[in-house]
Amino acid sequence: MGSISTRLAAAAAVLLLVGALPLATAFEPKGPAPETGYRGHAIDSLSVSVADTFVFTPQTLMAHAPGDNVTITVTQLGSTTPHTFTLSSVTNYTFPSSDSPSSIQAFLAAHHPLVNLTIQMTTGFTASATFVAPPLGVYEYICLEQGHFGSGMLGFFGSGVAPTGPAGPGAPVGVYIIAGIVVSLVVLALVLGFVVGKREGSKHEMPPERLGYPEPSASTSSPPLH
Numbered sequence: 371m372g373s374i375s376t377r378l379a380a381a382a383a384v385l386l387l388v389g390a391l392p393l394a395t396a397f398e399p400k401g402p403a404p405e406t407g408y409r410g411h412a413i414d415s416l417s418v419s420v421a422d423t424f425v426f427t428p429q430t431l432m433a434h435a436p437g438d439n440v441t442i443t444v445t446q447l448g449s450t451t452p453h454t455f456t457l458s459s460v461t462n463y464t465f466p467s468s469d470s471p472s473s474i475q476a477f478l479a480a481h482h483p484l485v486n487l488t489i490q491m492t493t494g495f496t497a498s499a500t501f502v503a504p505p506l507g508v509y510e511y512i513c514l515e516q517g518h519f520g521s522g523m524l525g526f527f528g529s530g531v532a533p534t535g536p537a538g539p540g541a542p543v544g545v546y547i548i549a550g551i552v553v554s555l556v557v558l559a560l561v562l563g564f565v566v567g568k569r570e571g572s573k574h575e576m577p578p579e580r581l582g583y584p585e586p587s588a589s590t591s592s593p594p595l596h
């Protein structure tokens with residue numbers, strides 16, 4: 371009984387850690403704590419990288435609060451694929467995945483983007499933009515190169531709120547949250563099973579020496595007096 375409950379407790383502890391870790395990372399604001407700058411507004415420095423695939427890394431960014439001075443630097447790690455980093459100015463608006471390049475361009479002409487950087491296809495190329503964090507909400511960033519947005523090259527910038535990543539295989543944040551909840555439920559079930567098992571086990575517990583354990587008090591607490 372003793373060794374099984376110890377194993378159960380150890381398994382529960384490990385699962386609890388595994389379950390809590392993704393939850394903690396999912397809600398953790400990205401980047402270091404803000405410095406304070408002009409007019410007392412915080413300065414948020416954010417970094418994004420792109421490569422020869424259709425993905426922004428990371429796929430979520432966050433300014434600590436609306437009104438912050440935000441600098442975004444985008445770095446090219448690839449060598450064959452140009453990109454743009456285009457941040458929409460429309461609060462809580464998500465481009466439909468079926469949007470054609472011409473309809474996206476029409477939308478951006480009507481709603482001037484907060485940031486529109488061109489990332490050349492030279493390894494190590496960087497481009498950066500500074501802007502004031504917009505009103506509270508989530509803003510989508512996309513790549514305007516032909517076919518890139520359609521292939522899932524997008525992400526979400528939260529102003530004062532932690533954004534959820536895009537759905538799909540490239541965006542595990544939502545999956546982490548679900549996995550964290552499932553693992554936490556399993557841990558709860560294990561702990562409940564452990565408690566119930568211990569209560570039932572205590573009715574007919576064997577003396578420790580018959581299980582092969584020495585009496586703990588004899589070996590650890592008081593040495594023999596003679």
Ligand SMILES: [Cu+2]
Pocket residue numbers: 424452453454513514515518523
């Ligand atoms: Cu692109």
